[in-house]
Amino acid sequence: VVVVVPGHRDSFAYRHSVWRTERLPGVDLLLDVAPGKPVVHEISGRRVHFYGVAHVPGQTPSPFPGFEKVEGKGVHVALLAGQRGPGGERAEQLHFDPATVAPGFDYVALGGQRNFEEFREGDTTFVYPGALEGRGLAKEDTGEKGPVIVEIDEGGVHLERVISNRKTVDVVALDLASERITDADALRNAVAT
Numbered sequence: 001v002v003v004v005v006p007g008h009r010d011s012f013a014y015r016h017s018v019w020r021t022e023r024l025p026g027v028d029l030l031l032d033v034a035p036g037k038p039v040v041h042e043i044s045g046r047r048v049h050f051y052g053v054a055h056v057p058g059q060t061p062s063p064f065p066g067f068e069k070v071e072g073k074g075v076h077v078a079l080l081a082g083q084r085g086p087g088g089e090r091a092e093q094l095h096f097d098p099a100t101v102a103p104g105f106d107y108v109a110l111g112g113q114r115n116f117e118e119f120r121e122g123d124t125t126f127v128y129p130g131a132l133e134g135r136g137l138a139k140e141d142t143g144e145k146g147p148v149i150v151e152i153d154e155g156g157v158h159l160e161r162v163i164s165n166r167k168t169v170d171v172v173a174l175d176l177a178s179e180r181i182t183d184a185d186a187l188r189n190a191v192a193t
Contacts (some may be wrong), residue, residue, distance in 0.1 A: 001041045003028045005052035007081030007112050008093050013056040030079065033059045035067045038076075047074030051105075055094045057083050064096040069104040074103060075152050081111035098126060107150060107157050114140040116148070116161065125157040134169035142169045 004027055006012050010020045010087050012031050019029060028039045030052035051067040053060055063086060068080055078101060082094030093112060101108055102124035109127060116130040118168040129148040134141035145165035151158045174181065174190055 001028070001043060001049075002026060003030065003039060003050045003052065003079060005030045005079045005081055005111070006054045008055045008057055011056050011094045012054050013059070020142040030033050030054060033047065034061065038070060040072075040074075045115075047072065049074060049076045050079060051077070052079035060094055062094045062096075064094055064101065066096075066103070067105075075106050077152075078108045079111075080108060083112060098124075102126075106152050109150075114138075115143070116145075118159065125159070127159065129161075133165050133167065137169065137171055139171075142171055144168060 002024075004024075006017070006019050006029075010018060014020075019031070022046055028050065030039065030050070031054045032052075033054055033056045035051070035053060038051045041050070049070065049072065051069075051091050053064070062082070064080065064082060069076055080094070080096060080101065082096050084098060086097075093139070098119070098121035102121035102156075105124045107125050107127070109129075111128070112130040112133040114135075115128070117128040120124050127148055127150070129146075131145055132147065133145055134143075144163045145168075146161060146163045149160040149162060151160075172191055174187075176182075176187075179190055181190055
């Protein structure tokens with residue numbers, strides 16, 4: 001089962017959005033700009049409810065008001081591409097308060113952040129898996145990258161990070177004068193250590 005919500009950079013509202021130009025058989029694409037009913041799938045004998053909103057700047061409510069959980073046994077998963085907090089400096093992004101989103105949910109799959117982060121609000125686990133590869137020299141592009149495998153059972157939410165990046169971006173600060181780096185070989189050695 002593949003369930004996707006577009007974020008602000010790949011918004012469905014863009015005329016040439018991949019979500020408009022490509023057909024993805026077998027993918028549930030959640031395009032509502034306001035909280036609605038979940039998509040429900042039977043996975044390994046359990047009902048899994050997937051809730052999500054597509055972020056369309058100016059249409060999706062931000063700060064996000066949260067989802068209205070439907071009654072029903074099973075696992076309840078929310079998908080949200082946005083930033084934790086009240087907003088401000090990046091108004092084009094969806095902003096949310098974890099305390100508003102968490103109630104009744106087992107897991108919240110997050111997008112919109114290039115570094116891995118896991119946190120909890122009450123009994124709900126939130127995860128930004130991050131990017132699959134670093135793409136520049138910004139802090140969020142450094143370090144190990146890869147997808148997160150999530151298993152949800154009666155014992156809770158279990159995460160496994162799969163480090164799969166082909167290159168690891170690190171930022172190294174060197175003082176060439178004090179470390180007496182005067183040629184390419186010395187620079188290579190200093191960076192390698």
